[in-house]
Amino acid sequence: MDLKNLIVNKAIANGDGMAKDTSLETYLNTGQNALQSIVQSMHSARLAESSVSRVLDYACGYGRVLRWLQAGFPEADLLGVDIDRKAVASAAQTLGVSTRVLDPSLAEPLDKPFDLIWVGSLFTHLPETEAERVFKYLNAHLSSRGVLVFTAHGYFVERRLREREKTYNLPESRVVQILQDFDKGKFAFAPYEQFDHYGISISAPHSVVSMLQRAGLTPVYFHARGWANHQDTYGCVKIRP
Numbered sequence: 001m002d003l004k005n006l007i008v009n010k011a012i013a014n015g016d017g018m019a020k021d022t023s024l025e026t027y028l029n030t031g032q033n034a035l036q037s038i039v040q041s042m043h044s045a046r047l048a049e050s051s052v053s054r055v056l057d058y059a060c061g062y063g064r065v066l067r068w069l070q071a072g073f074p075e076a077d078l079l080g081v082d083i084d085r086k087a088v089a090s091a092a093q094t095l096g097v098s099t100r101v102l103d104p105s106l107a108e109p110l111d112k113p114f115d116l117i118w119v120g121s122l123f124t125h126l127p128e129t130e131a132e133r134v135f136k137y138l139n140a141h142l143s144s145r146g147v148l149v150f151t152a153h154g155y156f157v158e159r160r161l162r163e164r165e166k167t168y169n170l171p172e173s174r175v176v177q178i179l180q181d182f183d184k185g186k187f188a189f190a191p192y193e194q195f196d197h198y199g200i201s202i203s204a205p206h207s208v209v210s211m212l213q214r215a216g217l218t219p220v221y222f223h224a225r226g227w228a229n230h231q232d233t234y235g236c237v238k239i240r241p
Contacts, residue, residue, distance in 0.1 A: 001039050001049055003032055006071040013090040016062035027064065030228050034120055035068040037226050041149045041235025044221040047115070051145070052076050056114040058138065059083075059122040060099065063091035069118065070097055081110065106137045113143035119150035124157075124231060125198055127189040128211065135215035139238060147235055148217065153202045154232035156225050158182055161202065168200045178202060187211060205232070212236055 010028065012019045019027045042049065055073050057066045060080030070078055080099040082088045088099035100110070117138055123131045142148055158179070160166045167175050174190035178200065181188035187207040191199035209219055217236040226233030 001035075001072055003036055003039070003072075006032075006035075006068070008032075008071040009067045009095050011094050013062040013087075013094040015086055015090050016064070018062065018064050031065045031068040033228055034065040034118065035072050037221075037223060037233040037235070038069075038116065038118055038147075038149045039072075040223070041147050041221040041233075042116070044235055045147045045237050047145060047147050049073070052115040054112065054114045054116075054143070055079070056081070056110065056117045056141065058117055058119045059102075060088065060091060062087045063095050063097075065118060065120050066091055066097060067095055069116075070095060073116070076115075079110065079114075106133065110141050113141055113146065115143050115146045117142060117146065117148045119148070120227065121151055121231060123150055124153045124201055126201060127191075127197055127199075128187040128201075130197060131187065131201070132211050132215055135212060135217060139216050142238060144238065147220070147237055149221075149233065149235045151227045151231035151233055152208055153200070154205065154224060156230065156232075157200075158202045158204075170200055174199075208232075208234065213239070 052073055054077045055069050057069055057080040060066045060082050066080045078097050080091055080097060081102040083102045083104050085101050088101055092099040138148055161175055162179055169192060170190050171193060178188045178190035182202050187203045189199060189201040212219060216239050218239045219234055219236045221235030223233045
């Protein structure tokens with residue numbers, strides 16, 4: 001796939017705060033960088049681009065990466081899902097793709113399996129029990145040959161927190177807590193002040209791999225700070241008997 005010459009929809013969905021807070025070039029480069037990690041994960045899993053027939057952008061927001069999946073896999077059935085009704089409606093209208101509001105209970109399946117699933121900057125905000133629940137849900141929607149690509153906060157974010165270079169909107173007491181849990185080898189999490197189960201997580205690769213294995217998945221690709229030079233990128237497949 002020639003990422004530099006893809007024809008991508010550059011229209012910005014109404015209400016997209018990610019685009020509002022940065023330049024259009026940076027916004028588009030971030031989406032392109034995600035697609036680069038996706039392609040590298042597919043190569044590691046030996047999944048040919050031509051064999052991808054169904055693609056899922058899980059927690060798609062307003063379509064920052066969805067537009068690149070649309071450009072990179074123009075023949076595939078593409079679905080974007082998110083719990084934010086406004087975001088999925090705006091992404092559908094702007095990009096002309098299928099979207100769906102996600103039921104946070106995860107009680108409803110998402111049709112037939114997908115050959116490629118992308119999850120950008122979701123597990124960076126979830127506690128371990130919730131992250132594992134989502135991994136199991138996504139595994140159930142992954143085809144036998146499929147690849148799941150996602151991002152997580154790793155050692156880079158841990159260092160920024162430890163040095164207080166950036167606290168990610170956490171109060172000091174919760175910065176201390178999350179670092180203590182990280183030092184114990186945990187998939188560490190601290191909630192934002194206004195939430196109980198949504199905040200910031202940091203995890204060493206070994207804790208992420210353990211969680212993946214419990215969810216029936218195994219990594220085939222890893223790139224520290226692989227997305228936007230910030231979040232670690234993982235590619236994984238189903239554990240085969």
